[in-house]
Amino acid sequence: MKKETMNINKTNYHIHTYRCKHAAGDAADYCSAAEKAGLEAIGISDHTPLPDGKWGSVRMDIDELPDYCEKIEDARNEFAGRLEVYAGMECEYFPRYEKFYNDTLREEFGIEYLAIALHFYPLGGEEISTHAYPMDKDALKSYTDLFVEGIKTGMFEFAAHPDLFLARYPSWDSYAEKCSERICNAATDSGTALEINGYGFCRDDFSGYPSDNFWRIAASCGAKGVINSDAHCPEHIDIGFQRCLELAERLGISLADPVRRAAKPS
Incomplete structure (x- = not known):
């Protein structure tokens, strides 16, 4: 008998607006x-x-924060009873920003959830773009060290595209495996969900994730997954969802709903 397919993914917590400039x-x-x-x-x-x-x-300018929050609240009211709408932020992790994330985003502006994402990491005294440069082992170690540190803070509801490094690391090897284990174990220990990123399946400019190799390790570590599309336009609201669901089903990834668990809309 053919195995039943998972139910359709009903949530998406990784969505961008025009304010980020891309x-x-x-x-x-x-x-x-x-x-x-x-x-x-x-x-x-x-x-x-x-x-x-x-x-x-x-990224948005800091003086755009009030309008960002206002437009989310307006949408929440407009779609009340039809769609739950939450206010979040995708955050670079460096320790120097922790106070801003807690005091300004969460406390002052009422941001309900935070996602950790590493688009930049330290290397050779600089902070360089994950997108811009190929990664060697030293770069991957720095990326992993910072990601694990951020996840362990417990500040973040989920980790966005945790396997993004595989778009710049030359090939899967024992070191990529070791670094993936560190990320997945940190997520499991802290109760932080790991994102299966639908946009990654659909890119032709920066491919390599989501990776079966990474997600096999996530499954073996008992990490929870959350499926998001990383939408950069409304037409991408559910881009890649079917492939994400198939990956989760095939590899035995348990899915979570970290935002509803952490926040309730007013």
Whole structure:
């Protein structure tokens, strides 16, 4: 008898707005797309602004925070009873930003969940882009050290595209396996979900993730997964979902709902 397919994924907590300067649409646009796609809950999680203005070309400006939160609240009210809408942020992890994430994002602006993501990591006295340069073992160690440190803080509801490094590391080897084990064990120990990223399946400019090799380790470590699309336009509200579900089913990844668990919409 043919094994039944998993139910459709009903949530998406990784969504960007036009404010990050490389996406399109605002909260209400994504809500409309989510409703049409049959989703039950979404979270807007744009690239957070940073208090020092770092990497400003790929994230919102800090003075856009009030409008960002206002538009999410407006969408929440407009779609009340039809779609759950949560306010989130995708956050670079460096220890110097922890106070800003806790005090400003969560406490002052009421951001309900945070996702850790490493688009930058320290190497040779600089902080370099994960997207821009090939990774060797030294680079992967630095990436892994920082990711594990951030996950262990317990500040973040999920880790976005944790296997992103495989788009720049030359090939799967014993060192990639060791680093993946460290990331997955940190997630399991802290109760942080790991994101199966639908956008990664659909990119032709930066491919390599999601990786079966990584997710086999996640399954063996008992890490929980969450499926998101990493949408950069409303049309991508559920991009890659079917392949993410198939990966989770094939490899035995247990799925979680870390945002609903942590936050309740007002």
